[in-house]
Amino acid sequence: MNGRTVDLTVIDGVIESVTDHDPIDQSGTDLQDWLLLPPLTEPHAHLDKALTAEEVRNPTGDLDGAVQAWAAAAAEGRFTPDNVIERSTRAIELLLANGVTAVRTHINISPDVGASNVYALHRVRESFAGLIDIQIVALPRGPMTGPDSSANRAAFAEALDAGVDVVGGCPHLEDGATDAVAFAFDRALEFGLPVDLHTDETLDPSVLTVLDMVEQVHELGFDKMVSASHCVSLGVQPLEAQHDIAARIAAAGIAVLPHPQTNLYLQGRDHQAATPRGLTAIRPLVEAGVVVAAGADNVQDPYNLVGRSDPLETAALLVMAGHVTPEDAYTMVSNNGRKVMGLAPVEFRPGDPADFVAINAPSIRAAIADAPKSRRVYRAGRLVASSDQQTTINWRAST
Missing domain, CATH: 3.20.20.140 (Metal-dependent hydrolases)
Structure with missing residues (x-):
């Protein structure tokens, strides 16, 4: 998020805190350095x-x-x-x-x-x-x-x-x-x-x-x-x-x-x-x-x-x-x-709705350019949709 790796704490559907990532703490869901963004509309x-x-x-x-x-x-x-x-x-x-x-x-x-x-x-x-x-x-x-x-x-x-x-x-x-x-x-x-x-x-x-x-x-x-x-x-x-x-x-x-x-x-x-x-x-x-x-x-x-x-x-x-x-x-x-739509924006501040999307991309530019299908969608802190994109190239076919 904004070039930072963070820990996001959600309580009762609301963002409680956003802190620098603690590599020792293994609790919660690991989004594997995916790009965390406000939800799409x-x-x-x-x-x-x-x-x-x-x-x-x-x-x-x-x-x-x-x-x-x-x-x-x-x-x-x-x-x-x-x-x-x-x-x-x-x-x-x-x-x-x-x-x-x-x-x-x-x-x-x-x-x-x-x-x-x-x-x-x-x-x-x-x-x-x-x-x-x-x-x-x-x-x-x-x-x-x-x-x-x-x-x-x-x-x-x-x-x-x-x-x-x-x-x-x-x-x-x-x-x-x-x-x-x-x-x-x-x-x-x-x-x-x-x-x-x-x-x-x-x-x-x-x-x-x-x-x-x-x-x-x-x-x-x-x-x-x-x-x-x-x-x-x-x-x-x-x-x-x-x-x-x-x-x-x-x-x-x-x-x-x-x-x-x-x-x-x-x-x-x-x-x-x-x-x-x-x-x-x-x-x-x-x-x-x-x-x-x-x-x-x-x-x-x-x-x-x-x-x-x-x-x-x-x-x-x-x-x-x-x-x-x-x-x-x-x-x-x-x-x-x-x-x-009259909905509160999500800017990853304490008190914001815990609605967000995680995309397997290194930046906003890359996310828009590639539109990767590997995404995790959260609503009120709950995972509501997920998809994964896989590509296999058959290198043996070239020989």
Whole structure:
């Protein structure tokens, strides 16, 4: 840990002490000089869509193609609550094995499914109690404003009554984006919930609904956590505008969540030359003091055909495509995600939660580069997942 070999004492799920290693004391669990890190976090998932890439094909490869493909498959009734439970369970098992102890998932809400997927995720959450924190975001189908919104609003109300943890939405996809942002904040105030909106997932620089979110925070005196996911259009603003908007986001206390896996896949397909990366303005946001937490978003579905359910994959893309240092990238997929979810960060201080992951790697850079499967995952000081990677090279085959 930070180049030190330490002894970590845990009592009642909390870190009691961190001291230099005593080689004489043979009690406890020996992690064999593995790298000890804060637990990984997945602050933006879509578990109801996970692991459907073989079943639901995206004909265009872009966001609109994914939305249309999913809507068509859902209209055929392919995704029953039992199916959602089965795939969500598999996806969470993958996350947990890779060191994730907290996940926030957006769940589609529409008139045809009502709150059924929310209830399905309740069952999944119960089955993983004590292993991983699961937060549910109600993600309504638009429009949420105007004359054609009544059925969608009714379904959204049903989901909120069923019990979710966060109010979601995609206001930038609506004609009345400003009104849609206001509607989301009104519901969040009504239910006392934080807000996490899909925000400006487009390369169109004229779309900046994140500023509507800033306005709502100030107008309402909104004191719950607010997260703006994606913020792709911010990344194509002139640099001066990026810094100005980042400062306004910071002043409002809004966190920003880039999702390099999915947005590198979906964005920029109509730019055949100098294809943009589809990432937000990470550096200006960090310099302004904004909490930046990164997620995978989608995993092996029509929105993202690949993905290993491993935040180290997201961290690697932050390093390569976002020009973030390995250490900062790890923070974005660990403690910053916990901050977004309202969970205490793990900094290995007395009193911190005893949630951590041990990885067979010499450094954070090496862990991100190699993504070794040899890991030990601890929740409240208890081993909840372990995996080992072995490689055998048959040298005799060379002779």
